[in-house]
Amino acid sequence: MTGYSFLFISLILSLKRFHLDGIPRKWLISVFCLKVISGICLGLIYTHVYTDRSTADTFKFFDDSRVIFASLSSKPYDFFRMFTGIGGNAPELRPYYVEMDAWLNTDVLFNDNKTIIRLNVLFQFFSLGKYYVHVVFINFISFVGLFYIYKTFVKYIPSAAKILFVSTFLIPSVLFWGSGLLKDGLLIFAFGIMLYSYDKLYRDPKNFRHLPVFIFSLLLLVFTKLYILIIIIPGLVAWYWARNQAGTKAVLKFSVCYLLYFIIAFNIHHIVPKYNVTDIIYWKQHNFHTLAEITDAKSIFDIPKLEYGILSIIKNSPVAFFNTLIRPLPTDIHGNKLIMAASIENIFILLFILTTILFRKKSIQALKPIYIFSLFFIVILFVITGLITPILGALVRYKVPALPFLMFILINLIDPEKIKKFSESWRQ
Secondary structure (H helix, E strand, C coil), X not given: CHHXXXXXXXXXXXXXHHCECCECHHHHHHHHHHHHHHHHHHHHHHHHCCCCHHHCHHHHHHHHHHHHHHHHHHCHHHHHHHXXXXXXXXXXXXXXXXXXXXXXXXXXXXXXXXXXXXXXXXXXXXXXXXXXXXXXXXXXXXXXXXXXXXXXXXXXXXXXXXXXXXXXXXCHXXXXXXXXXXXXXXXXXXXXXHHHHHHHHHHCCCCHHHHHHHHHHHHXXXXXXXXXXXXXXXXXXXXXXXCCCCHHHHHHHHHHHHHHHHHHHCCHHHCCCCCCHHHHHHHHHHXXXXXXXXXXXXXXXXXXXXXXXXHXXXXXXXXXXXXXXXXXXXXXXXXXXXXXXXXXXXXXXXXXXXXXXXXXXXXXXXXXXXXXXXXXXXXXXXXXXXXXXXXXXXXXXXXXXXXXXXXXXXXXXXXXXXXXXHHHHHHX
């Protein structure tokens, strides 16, 4: 584990790609080391506190990868089929899948567990079966994703480089959940390279150098967290459509894109019956309630119970959004230290939102498409998460991808001159 950590540190130090104006390399090294430590801590917590290895995602994915990797020496053809997915549904492979905890997960849309299991299989070639070596690998991958999210953000607010760095890499939930051997790290990587490559294409449409990376990132999102890609597709279209525009005109174009998209999405079942979005959301919530009962989850909270139909989703969306935004509350802690940490983080985020409201810029005309893209992404992700998730731990984890974007918007909306004037008057 230590050897691989030093290998990745040397890459960060030596590769020109990791150079950032105004940010010392030692900051990058410190962040990577913090991520590795956080990933180790997550593993230790799920070893000594939540001791059921078969229900802990971080160990399920690792253990399942060992089942596949073990077949390489005895039955390489079986390994090839499971690892690539080519012929992976053959009946004779069923005994392997039954032995696993996460491979046969039934999902109403797409089973993305297989992607992170296969990534762990790839890691097995280098790790000698050591869990914490996998933690180091996934942390370098998620570090790269955050790095490119930051590189995109800082182009738009170069004067706030250091606070953007902190708010991208060091939000506690992002640091903790994005550093574990989980799908979150791979999602952050895919989203980061997608955002950076798309921004490059947006700025210079005639330069196709970044197109392969952009296509790769979209495919990775398909197989990692499909619903994230579904959320951002109209945003990417509107971002390009609103190029060279800002403010209300850009907001209008985003609104039109998302409105048309939702009309199509919520009616697609008339053409393809198995893709009924309202049913998918309904059953997602139902499955979470069932999971909470089976696992006796300690951090359950009440959310509005969905009924069949679009009207129930519309009616409950405001409550869902605010639940995701403000929870967990201090009253939700009940002795759970992870929930307590998330509650403290939430308080700071809410205080930052309050600061933004008090010291906001006068006009939104400077809002460029990337800010509006971020806003729609946050709102829709928060609504979906709040609609389907009655477990606080899952709520905290599922909103992680949106938190750097939330801070990005808030930092942009704050008027530094107003804060400066307020500080000077306070001193006097």
